[in-house]
Amino acid sequence: MRDTTTMVFLGRFVPESFAEFMRHRAARLSLEASFGTIGPERIEVEVGGDEDLIDMFEMACSLGPIDCLVLDIYREAQLR
Amino acid sequence: MSFSAGWYAVAIAGGLEPGTSAGTRLFDKELVIWRDKDGASHAWEDRCPHRGMRLSFGFVRGNHIACLYHGWQFDEAGQCRYIPAHPKLDVPDTIKVARYPSVEAKGLIWVYSEMVAEAPVPAPEDGAATPVRSLYLERDPATVGFIIENGGAGPFEILSDSLFATNVEGAELLVALQPFTDDRTALHIVITSGDIAPAKIAVWAEELRAVLETVRPISSGDALLAERFAS
Numbered sequence: 001m002r003d004t005t006t007m008v009f010l011g012r013f014v015p016e017s018f019a020e021f022m023r024h025r026a027a028r029l030s031l032e033a034s035f036g037t038i039g040p041e042r043i044e045v046e047v048g049g050d051e052d053l054i055d056m057f058e059m060a061c062s063l064g065p066i067d068c069l070v071l072d073i074y075r076e077a078q079l080r
Numbered sequence: 081m082s083f084s085a086g087w088y089a090v091a092i093a094g095g096l097e098p099g100t101s102a103g104t105r106l107f108d109k110e111l112v113i114w115r116d117k118d119g120a121s122h123a124w125e126d127r128c129p130h131r132g133m134r135l136s137f138g139f140v141r142g143n144h145i146a147c148l149y150h151g152w153q154f155d156e157a158g159q160c161r162y163i164p165a166h167p168k169l170d171v172p173d174t175i176k177v178a179r180y181p182s183v184e185a186k187g188l189i190w191v192y193s194e195m196v197a198e199a200p201v202p203a204p205e206d207g208a209a210t211p212v213r214s215l216y217l218e219r220d221p222a223t224v225g226f227i228i229e230n231g232g233a234g235p236f237e238i239l240s241d242s243l244f245a246t247n248v249e250g251a252e253l254l255v256a257l258q259p260f261t262d263d264r265t266a267l268h269i270v271i272t273s274g275d276i277a278p279a280k281i282a283v284w285a286e287e288l289r290a291v292l293e294t295v296r297p298i299s300s301g302d303a304l305l306a307e308r309f310a311s
Contacts, residue, residue: 028129030172052166 004048006036006076007058013040013068021065022057029053029060083107083221083241087204089188089256089268092211096121096189101145103136106193108261111180112136113189116143116156123182123191124158129175187211187270188256209254209270212281215289216266221259224267224292228255233291248284251276255288267292 009018015038022045026033031053036044047054064070090104091113101114103126110126112135122145126134133149140146144153144161152175153162160175181192181199187209192199217224228236228244236244242257251274258266269285271278 028174030174050169050172052169053172056166 001051002049003051003054004046005054006044006046007061008074008076009043009045009061009064009070010041010073011064011069011071013043014065015039015043017065018043018061018068021068022061025057025060029057031057083225083259085192085194086201086240086242087183087190087192087199088242088258090123090191090258090266091189092214092268092270093121093184093187093189094211095214099140101136101138101140103134104258104266105260105264106191107259110134110136111191112138112145113182113191114140114145116140116145118143120156121182121184121189122156123180123189125178125180125195127177128152129160129177135177186254186272188268207272209272210278212253212269212271212278213285214266214268215285216260216264217289217293218263219265219293220263221257221265223297224265225257226297227292227295228257230297232295232297233288245272247274248281249276250274251281253281265292 019035019038022033026047031047031049034046047057058073062070062073088106090106096102096113096115098115098117098119101112104111104113111123112126113121113123115121124135126136128135128147128149130147130152131149133147135145135147137148138146141153144155146153151164152160154177155161158177158179160171163169163171178195180195183190183203185204185206190204225241227233229238236246239245244255246253252272254270254272256268260266271281
């Protein structure tokens with residue numbers, strides 16, 4: 001089932017590194033991704049595509065690149 | 081001596097049975113070679129796109145290969161077709177394994193050394209051949225090739241940088257060199273003509289291995305002198 005959601009990653013980031021990591025994973029999973037805040041402590045991305053693939057994207061990004069540390073992840077619905 | 085991009089033998093074809101997979105290396109790049117149930121062989125990057133597990137550790141399921149780690153299955157084209165954790169998922173085309181061009185000819189599996197959709201040079205021609213064995217030498221490919229080309233291991237006809245022919249007791253042999261890693265070399269030997277027991281050639285092959293692992297190549301001007309290490 002198709003879904004669109006905004007994910008918020010909190011942690012300690014090298015912003016360009018994490019953004020590139022997200023771009024690569026989104027492309028691999030055939031997801032549409034549009035980036036919002038890309039900062040050293042907060043990253044926001046809206047992803048659209050199959051919900052299973054969105055779950056995979058979250059799992060992949062929770063590990064992140066070696067120079068970033070993800071401490072928490074929220075989705076838009078959980079923030080409301 | 082250096083090797084260029086091209087076709088290299090990576091295994092004796094008959095040694096890869098339907099439904100099996102094996103790992104090998106070409107210029108230190110890790111490859112999985114596997115044969116599906118219909119008999120077609122495949123040479124891919126030895127890495128599942130999911131978590132990087134070696135696919136050579138996986139299982140062939142019909143005409144798919146399944147990763148040992150999470151069971152992701154890939155079809156003959158490298159496309160992921162099934163993810164056990166998401167059985168209803170229509171897997172996107174972007175989840176696939178990188179492949180190398182490969183063919184079977186003269187009893188060997190040949191792989192083009194670059195990851196391209198189509199090799200820019202023709203694949204080796206097929207022909208009758210009886211497989212003998214593969215040797216894995218503890219010596220770098222350049223030195224092994226240098227010794228063979230310069231007569232340090234007996235008379236060989238040089239067909240290319242990595243393919244040599246010789247005659248042993250009336251039998252014509254092909255010896256295909258596989259640059260395995262920077263310091264290891266594989267040789268794949270087949271009989272192309274002549275009536276001789278492969279076991280006899282296997283004994284010759286062991287002697288060839290001993291020579292190629294111990295001969296010291298010495299360049300003197302344009303000439304090569306090969307001498308054994310003093311024991």
